Amino acid sequence: MNKNEVQVAMKVPENLAAPFECSSSLAMPEVPKGGMLVRVCYAGACYCEGQMRKTGNKPRLPGFEVAGVIHDVCNTIPNSNFIPGAKVILFPDEELANSGYMEYIRIQNVENVVQIPQNMPLEVAAMLPGGALLSYSALLKAKPHVEKLQDVKSCVNVLVVGAGGLGLWAVRLAQDFIGQNTNIRLFVADNSIDKLLTAQDHGCYDIIHWNEEDHEQYIIERTLDACRGGVDVVIDFVSSPRTMSRSLKVLNREGLILVGGNSLSDVSINLNALAAKQQSIVGIPKGTISQLQELVTGVSEGKINPPCFSIHPVEDANQVFEDLAQCKITGRAVLSFGTDNTAMMNNSTMLNNTQMMNNSTQMMNNSTRMTNANSNSLHYTDN
Amino acid sequence: MHQVLKALMTMLPDCEDMLVENIVRPFHLSDDDYKKIMDLMLESFNKGLGKESNETARVKMFPTYVRAVPDGTEEGDFLALDLGGTNFRVLLINLKGQEVTMESKIYLIPQHIMLGTGIQLFDHIAECIFKFMKENCLLEKNLPLGFTFSFPCKQKGLNKAFLSTWTKGFKCEGVEGNDIVKLLHEAIERRGDMHVECLAVINDTVGALMSCAHSDRNCALGLILGTGTNACYIEELPCVELWDEDMEDPNFVLINTEWGAFGDDGALDFIKTDYDKHVDKHSINTGRQIYEKMISGMYMGEIVRLVLEKLRRHGLLFQGKGSEELSTRGRFYTKYVSEIESDVDDGFKNTKQVFDELCIDHFTEEDCRIAQYVCSLVSTRAAYLASAGIACLLNKMNRPEVTVGVDGSLYRFHPHFHDLMMEKIQQLLNPGLKFKLMLSHDGSGKGAALVAAVANRLNAEKKLKAQKKQTDNCANSEECCQASAQSQR
Numbered sequence: 001m002n003k004n005e006v007q008v009a010m011k012v013p014e015n016l017a018a019p020f021e022c023s024s025s026l027a028m029p030e031v032p033k034g035g036m037l038v039r040v041c042y043a044g045a046c047y048c049e050g051q052m053r054k055t056g057n058k059p060r061l062p063g064f065e066v067a068g069v070i071h072d073v074c075n076t077i078p079n080s081n082f083i084p085g086a087k088v089i090l091f092p093d094e095e096l097a098n099s100g101y102m103e104y105i106r107i108q109n110v111e112n113v114v115q116i117p118q119n120m121p122l123e124v125a126a127m128l129p130g131g132a133l134l135s136y137s138a139l140l141k142a143k144p145h146v147e148k149l150q151d152v153k154s155c156v157n158v159l160v161v162g163a164g165g166l167g168l169w170a171v172r173l174a175q176d177f178i179g180q181n182t183n184i185r186l187f188v189a190d191n192s193i194d195k196l197l198t199a200q201d202h203g204c205y206d207i208i209h210w211n212e213e214d215h216e217q218y219i220i221e222r223t224l225d226a227c228r229g230g231v232d233v234v235i236d237f238v239s240s241p242r243t244m245s246r247s248l249k250v251l252n253r254e255g256l257i258l259v260g261g262n263s264l265s266d267v268s269i270n271l272n273a274l275a276a277k278q279q280s281i282v283g284i285p286k287g288t289i290s291q292l293q294e295l296v297t298g299v300s301e302g303k304i305n306p307p308c309f310s311i312h313p314v315e316d317a318n319q320v321f322e323d324l325a326q327c328k329i330t331g332r333a334v335l336s337f338g339t340d341n342t343a344m345m346n347n348s349t350m351l352n353n354t355q356m357m358n359n360s361t362q363m364m365n366n367s368t369r370m371t372n373a374n375s376n377s378l379h380y381t382d383n
Numbered sequence: 384m385h386q387v388l389k390a391l392m393t394m395l396p397d398c399e400d401m402l403v404e405n406i407v408r409p410f411h412l413s414d415d416d417y418k419k420i421m422d423l424m425l426e427s428f429n430k431g432l433g434k435e436s437n438e439t440a441r442v443k444m445f446p447t448y449v450r451a452v453p454d455g456t457e458e459g460d461f462l463a464l465d466l467g468g469t470n471f472r473v474l475l476i477n478l479k480g481q482e483v484t485m486e487s488k489i490y491l492i493p494q495h496i497m498l499g500t501g502i503q504l505f506d507h508i509a510e511c512i513f514k515f516m517k518e519n520c521l522l523e524k525n526l527p528l529g530f531t532f533s534f535p536c537k538q539k540g541l542n543k544a545f546l547s548t549w550t551k552g553f554k555c556e557g558v559e560g561n562d563i564v565k566l567l568h569e570a571i572e573r574r575g576d577m578h579v580e581c582l583a584v585i586n587d588t589v590g591a592l593m594s595c596a597h598s599d600r601n602c603a604l605g606l607i608l609g610t611g612t613n614a615c616y617i618e619e620l621p622c623v624e625l626w627d628e629d630m631e632d633p634n635f636v637l638i639n640t641e642w643g644a645f646g647d648d649g650a651l652d653f654i655k656t657d658y659d660k661h662v663d664k665h666s667i668n669t670g671r672q673i674y675e676k677m678i679s680g681m682y683m684g685e686i687v688r689l690v691l692e693k694l695r696r697h698g699l700l701f702q703g704k705g706s707e708e709l710s711t712r713g714r715f716y717t718k719y720v721s722e723i724e725s726d727v728d729d730g731f732k733n734t735k736q737v738f739d740e741l742c743i744d745h746f747t748e749e750d751c752r753i754a755q756y757v758c759s760l761v762s763t764r765a766a767y768l769a770s771a772g773i774a775c776l777l778n779k780m781n782r783p784e785v786t787v788g789v790d791g792s793l794y795r796f797h798p799h800f801h802d803l804m805m806e807k808i809q810q811l812l813n814p815g816l817k818f819k820l821m822l823s824h825d826g827s828g829k830g831a832a833l834v835a836a837v838a839n840r841l842n843a844e845k846k847l848k849a850q851k852k853q854t855d856n857c858a859n860s861e862e863c864c865q866a867s868a869q870s871q872r
Contacts, residue, residue, distance in 0.1 A: 193491045209470065209491055215718045215796040222489070241736060265739060 028104060031072045035108045036082060038090065039071040042126035044165070045312070045320050045333040065130035066090045067122040070113075071104060087116045089125045089296070091289050092133075103337055114292055117300045124306050126334050127165070128295050132306070133287035135169035136295055138235050138258050139177055141284060145256045146184060149232050156184045157227040161247065162237040163190035163199040163207075164324075165332040166260070168307035170235055171202045176304050187227055192327035202307055216246065223250045231255060235284075239263040248273070257281045311336050403699055403753060407690060409656035410760040414810070416654060417771045421811060423650045424775045428640065434624035441647040442640060446623055447589055447615065448541040449637040451841065452596040453833045455480055461839075462516075462526045462579065463831035464508070467533030467587060468551055468610065471508065473515040475526075476832035481598065483829055488515050501557035505570035513577055525578040527839050529831030532563060533587040533611075535641055541838055544584040550668070551610065551681075582838040583831070587790065588615035589637055590830025591823040595788025597833055599821060602786040604776060605637075608769060608800065609791030611672075612679040615639045616776050642772055643675030651677070658689045665712060674772075678765040680717040680793045688715035690757050700750055706742040714741070720758045721797045731755075765793070766800050770807035778813045785816075788823035795822065 031037045044065035067089045073082050082088075090105070091112040107113060116125045142158065149156045160170045167188055178184045185205040190196050196207040208226050210219055223246065224230065230252040236243050237260035244267045247257050259281060269281070298304035309332035312320050316335075323329045430436040431444030457478045465472040474487040490511040496503055516522050534553070536544040542564045549559060558566065564581045571579055585593070592605025592615055603617045618638045620626055626636070645651070651673055662682050663669055676682045692709060694700040708714050722733040731751035738746050738754075777785055794800050801820060808818060823830075 193493055196491060197493055207491065209489075213716045213718065215721060215792050217796055218792055225487075226489070241739075 029106045031074045032106045032108050033074060034076050035074055035106060035110060036070055036077070036113070037072040038066070038068045038088060038105050038107055038113070040066050040068040040103055040105060040337050041122045042067045042311075042337065043314070043335045044127050044130050045317065045324065045335050065092065065126050065128065066105065067116070067126035067128075068105075069122075077110060082110065082113065082115075087118065087120070087122055087125065088113050089116055089129050089292075090114070091292055092129050111289070114289065114296060116296055120296070120300045123309070123311055123334050123336070124299065125296070127169075127306060127309060127332050128299070129292060131165040131332065132169045132173070132295055133292050134237075134260070134284060135166050135173055136291055137287040138237075138260075138284040139170060139173050140291070141258055141282060142233050142235060142256065143177065146233060149254075150181075150183065153229075153232070154183060155229055156233070157187065157229060157231045158184065158233045158235065159187045159189060159208075159223070159227065159231045159247070159250070160204070160235045160237075161189050161210075161243050162260075163188050163192065163195040163330075164237070165307070165309075166237040167195075168199060168202055168331060170237075171199055171204045172305050172307050175203055176298065185227070187231075189223065192330075195327055195330045198308065198330040210243075210246070212242075216242070220246055220249050234258065236260060237262070239267065241265055241267045244269065248279070251277070251279055253277045253279070255279045258284050260284055307331055309334055402697065403694060403756075406693055406697070406699070407757060407760050409654075409658075410764050412654055412764060412767065417767055417807070417811060420651070420654070420768065420771045421775045421778075424642070424645055424772055425779060427642075427645050427650065428775070428779065431640070432618070432622055432624055432638075437625055441644045442642055443535075443537075443644070444623075445537060445639045445641060446626060447585065447637040447639050448538055448628075449583075449585065449589055449593070449834055449837070450633045450635065451837050452600075452602070452617075453593060453837060455597075457597075457833060457836035457840070459836065459839075460524070460526055461832040461835045462512075462521075462528040463531065463828050463835070464512070464528065464581075465531045465533075465827040465831065466508070467531070467827065471511060472828065473512055474828040474832070475515070475519055475521065476829060478832060478836055483597070483832075485825070485828060486519060487828060488518070490514075496555075497552060498554050501555045501561070501566055502570070504555045504558070505566045506573065508567065509570040509574050512571070512579060513574060516577055516579075522577055525580070527582045527835045528579050529583045529585065529833070529835030529838075530564070530567070530581050531587055531590050531827040531831040532584050533827070536563070536584065536586065538584065541583045541834075542581055582842070583834040585831055585834050586613070586615075586639055587827050587830075588613045588639060589834065590826035590828075591788040591790045592616075592637065592826075593830040593833045593837075594790075594826040595786060595821050595823040597829065599786045599788075599819075601784050601819070602788050602821070603780060603782060604773065604785060604787040605823070605826070606769070606773065606787055606789045606794075607791045608679070608789060608794040610679060610681045612643055612675050612769065612791075613640065614642050614772060614776065616780060618780075640776075643672040643679075645772075646673030646677075647671055658686050661689055662686055674768065678768050678793075680791070682717075683720055683761060683765060683793070684715040684717035685713060687720055687758055687761050688712075690761070691715070691754060694753065694757070700753055701743055701746055704743075704745060706744075708741040709743060717793070718796070720762055721793075723755050723758045724762065725798045726751075726755060759799075762797060762800065763803055766803035767807045770804045771811060773804070773818075774808045774811035777808070777816060777818055781813075781816070783816060784818070786819045786821050788826065789820055790823045790826045 029037060067087070070082055070084050070086045070088055072084060090107065091114060093109070093112050146156055146158065158174070160167050167190070171186060171188060174186050178186070187206050187208055188196060188199040188204045189208040189210045190199070191210055191212050193209060196209060200207050206226050208223050227250065231247070231250045232252050232255050234247040234251060234255070234257040236247055236257060239259040240263055244257070248269070251257065255277070256279070274281070295304065299306060310329060311334050314335040314337050320329070320333050320335065324333060427440065427442040428444060430440040431442045433440070437443070458480070459478060461476050461478065463474040463476055465474065471490045471492050472487055473490065474485055477484045492507065496507050532544060534550055535547040537547055538544045544563050545561060546559050546563055549555065564584055567581055571577065588605040588607050590605070591607060592602055595605070596602040605615045607613045615637050617635050620630055620634050620636060623636060623638065647670065659677055662676055662685050663673065666676070688709065691700060692705065695703060695705045695709070719737045723737060726733045729748060731748065734751040734754055773787060804820060812818065
């Protein structure tokens with residue numbers, strides 16, 4: 001069945017104004033041998049990706065977090081495993097990295113396909129393979145260190161730098177980790193007040209405004225003021241020279257910094273100081289498929305509460321990345337593909353998991369704050 | 384044209400330096416210039432204090448109704464509020480002689496509240512107070528509160544402050560011209576779940592003075608050098624011609640000069656540069672706060688940026704190639720000035736990082752040197768201008784020894800500001816007078832609590848005096864004695 005489908009090509013731009021283009025092509029990809037064809041319904045849009053494309057760097061997150069339905073399966077695969085129409089997400093692998101946003105994706109390696117339960121909406125599932133997985137991986141890496149400190153300290157302070165999608169996932173996932181432990185405190189720092197207020201709604205212990213215009217010393221004072229007793233673990237998804245310098249200045253002895261790896265510049269670190277204070281800097285590992293599986297299970301069972309997000313048609317991708325960069329969108333942004341999804345789009349609002357489970361007043365708070373944002377892309381059921 | 388210039392410059396190496404000098408020359412002011420500024424400032428101050436002249440005076444010299452500095456007997460728990468920008472702080476302060484302990488929390492103010500209605504703003508403030516009191520188990524108590532409200536206000540009493548005009552990005556309707564204490568109390572009433580009474584409104588300069596005076600009895604001047612600039616000082620009541628309250632002891636009052644407005648009448652035109660004019664033209668309050676725009680953090684970065692851009696356009700910096708960031712108004716943060724001037728060797732580590740953040744790809748060591756030079760000229764002029772103002776007030780007060788309580792990011796974080804001011808004030812001060820510059824720790828918090836404490840003390844003293852007067856008058860009359868006995872029950 002050859003349809004006129006939309007192919008969105010990602011180009012390294014010469015013109016900064018139009019990083020992404022929508023073009024249509026006629027050719028439907030063929031099902032690869034031993035693989036399958038997945039029709040993309042939703043793809044996550046990550047802020048840092050827009051920035052990296054602008055400067056010509058390759059982002060670490062492969063470019064999309066894809067949720068879709070199985071379109072066709074190669075007949076060498078046993079029927080019972082994968083059925084066309086089943087809802088799936090794709091584990092971000094090198095294979096997918098350079099294929100760009102496409103409506104139909106050829107999957108060679110079916111092990112990268114993770115099925116999701118029927119009760120989970122695709123738009124929520126779309127956020128899992130990228131941002132959620134990376135945040136999950138970061139928290140898992142921090143966990144042993146936090147547990148070790150819990151035994152000797154009355155209070156363990158964890159600072160998340162960046163209140164974008166990754167930061168919000170970290171806040172939500174941490175709630176599952178921390179549980180009833182009141183001696184682990186989660187702080188979120190960001191340049192944008194709006195994003196910080198969103199983070200606060202998601203339940204972190206406190207928020208700290210890292211205003212880029214303020215003097216560094218002032219920012220550090222404010223951070224130490226909020227995080228009494230200093231910071232023990234920093235999860236820095238931004239990892240710029242400034243955030244790293246601030247993190248090192250507020251970090252306690254034997255503290256740990258986890259870095260995200262989407263930095264646009266080189267950072268220089270004084271190794272002597274690091275050694276003297278017995279601190280460590282560790283790269284956040286890429287998540288594994290089994291971790292992704294755990295996330296799917298956690299979300300579908302209601303143990304993990306996804307952060308708020310908004311849905312935008314893929315044709316608006318340029319505007320979405322622009323809005324993400326200017327913090328006009330807080331929370332995750334998810335791009336939707338194809339006209340078949342309009343039914344879902346019309347019903348979509350600023351969603352979070354609690355609203356799906358039961359009505360929540362939190363959604364109201366999120367909706368009213370979003371009135372500043374690009375109202376073309378958001379749909380409200382009530383305001 | 385650019386090529387010809389470059390060719391000429393290789394032939395005459397001194398030419399390039401001369402061209403840079405030409406562009407930055409307006410920032411070099413002479414000793415006579417600063418003396419002239421001092422004289423003009425004194426004129427402005429007296430104009431503000433004068434009964435007839437105050438109406439048209441640009442420097443308003445508002446009486447603050449604070450007539451006592453802390454005397455060390457202040458004791459107890461006090462609440463303080465600090466509103467001056469996007470951060471709003473609630474503080475719980477315990478005073479016991481020289482000991483001060485503080486608990487505080489910052490609440491961010493989102494954009495839509497800064498631009499919304501006054502009711503929304505004060506409801507938000509009341510909510511933050513409630514949250515703080517709940518977290519600190521204060522809801523059952525009835526604590527006196529001091530409010531540091533750092534926007535230009537006309538005060539009619541210690542706790543009666545009418546907002547003249549919003550500044551610093553705020554624009555809530557229904558507040559200008561109104562008493563902000565009344566608005567606060569109304570919001571608290573609307574909630575009905577806490578007992579809070581605002582005893583005093585001060586601004587950040589008064590906070591700096593009071594906070595410093597708590598540990599140094601010689602403090603008589605409060606100075607703010609941060610996003611904005613302002614000063615307050617102790618003035619004798621007879622000089623304050625607009626004073627409408629009693630003339631008893633204490634015979635002085637703190638005057639909030641609002642000296643940022645100096646020069647609004649053209650007094651500073653003789654030293655105004657094209658860069659100052661450009662900054663003024665593109666500001667929200669064109670034609671106003673001229674003195675402030677030459678000194679404070681809100682504008683310093685922009686002035687430097689304009690000079691760097693001019694040098695670049697003339698091919699004297701970055702070989703003529705800048706960046707989109709460098710061409711963007713407001714993008715050269717004032718903190719860059721402090722950071723660039725903190726570089727002490729030819730490594731220019733901070734300067735290079737700033738260039739990196741501004742996406743300037745190609746630069747030489749010479750570019751670093753020039754950038755540092757420009758920054759130092761602009762910051763030095765700012766420091767000297769502020770010094771002229773301080774020296775003027777010190778000379779006016781004519782006290783043998785005065786400590787100046789200072790606060791603000793420019794003073795705290797710029798590597799040379801303090802030293803430059805010490806040098807310049809000493810030079811401009813009348814012989815025989817001594818002074819000290821002291822960093823005021825957390826004036827807005829501690830200061831507000833101290834003023835509330837002082838207000839509390841004065842209220843109690845007044846009550847005692849009134850009661851004593853009543854019992855004295857009733858010494859002979861029986862009915863009076865019965866009445867006073869009844870009121871004491």
